Amino acid sequence: MSERVKPMKRPPVLVLPALGWFLWFLLVPLVIVGIYSFSTKGTYGGVVHRFTLENYLRATDWLYLKILWNSVKLALLTATSCLVIGYPMAYVMATSSKKVRSILMVLVVIPFWTNFVVRAYATKVLFGEYGPINQLALSLGLIHESIPFENSSISVWMGMVTNYLPFMVLPLFVALEKFDFSLLEAAKDLGASSWKTVWRVLFPLTRPGIVTGLIFVFTPALGEFVIPDLLGGARTLLIGNLVTEQFLKTRDWPFGAALSLLLILVVMVCLVIFLRSERAREKAEEGATNGI
Numbered sequence: 001m002s003e004r005v006k007p008m009k010r011p012p013v014l015v016l017p018a019l020g021w022f023l024w025f026l027l028v029p030l031v032i033v034g035i036y037s038f039s040t041k042g043t044y045g046g047v048v049h050r051f052t053l054e055n056y057l058r059a060t061d062w063l064y065l066k067i068l069w070n071s072v073k074l075a076l077l078t079a080t081s082c083l084v085i086g087y088p089m090a091y092v093m094a095t096s097s098k099k100v101r102s103i104l105m106v107l108v109v110i111p112f113w114t115n116f117v118v119r120a121y122a123t124k125v126l127f128g129e130y131g132p133i134n135q136l137a138l139s140l141g142l143i144h145e146s147i148p149f150e151n152s153s154i155s156v157w158m159g160m161v162t163n164y165l166p167f168m169v170l171p172l173f174v175a176l177e178k179f180d181f182s183l184l185e186a187a188k189d190l191g192a193s194s195w196k197t198v199w200r201v202l203f204p205l206t207r208p209g210i211v212t213g214l215i216f217v218f219t220p221a222l223g224e225f226v227i228p229d230l231l232g233g234a235r236t237l238l239i240g241n242l243v244t245e246q247f248l249k250t251r252d253w254p255f256g257a258a259l260s261l262l263l264i265l266v267v268m269v270c271l272v273i274f275l276r277s278e279r280a281r282e283k284a285e286e287g288a289t290n291g292i
Contacts, residue, residue: 083214171209224238
């Protein structure tokens with residue numbers, strides 16, 4: 001009998017660079033922010049290391065909770081909008097020829113070649129009062145005066161969807177590329193309508209891509225501050241802008257640190273609830289399948 005070949009263990013030294021980077025640039029700053037969150041603001045904007053819970057109690061004020069709730073709603077709306085727009089696009093990419101697929105992939109990735117701020121300003125110009133959208137609608141007679149998209153929640157939403165759409169399309173494309181499209185033909189042969197085929201076959205089997213895309217969009221959208229600042233103006237205040245103002249303008253670092261940790265906590269809670277609901281749904285479907 002031939003001896004079983006044991007797999008060679010990777011030397012742990014290869015993990016040290018990534019582990020060191022993770023510890024130094026993520027965990028250490030989080031520890032510092034945590035220490036600041038329990039400190040007090042100095043007279044001239046410094047940090048006085050005197051233990052207090054005032055920052056967290058202040059963060060539970062209704063004004064700040066309302067800002068956090070508006071940020072969560074906008075992040076959910078952005079993720080849902082990206083899913084609705086990105087799924088058909090990823091489907092077309094997955095079912096196209098290799099040449100067309102490569103062209104579409106370049107069109108999806110090409111926004112990353114430009115700066116994030118430039119893309120935000122491009123969205124502002126596109127939907128501006130004298131931008132192409134308003135001018136086209138005026139020339140076609142669809143509207144009689146320009147629609148004020150600027151400095152509004154609608155402008156922020158459109159800017160966030162425009163910038164975060166690739167984060168949804170790419171995971172969906174990976175999931176759809178591995179999908180066996182002959183299953184759709186089999187479902188139609190068994191009498192299923194086009195809607196039932198998509199809802200009962202296509203969506204469940206590409207759910208990992210949907211979940212990944214929603215996480216990739218929702219997580220950064222919740223803490224976004226550049227797009228609301230450029231497109232929303234003073235009328236749109238989200239949690240990301242509030243944290244930025246505490247650190248850069250009012251110089252209240254302890255309160256900004258407390259808001260940052262609460263934002264991280266909200267993101268973690270939302271992700272845990274979402275992933276647990278998906279796991280419970282998968283177990284229920286497995287139980288129903290085994291019961292048949």
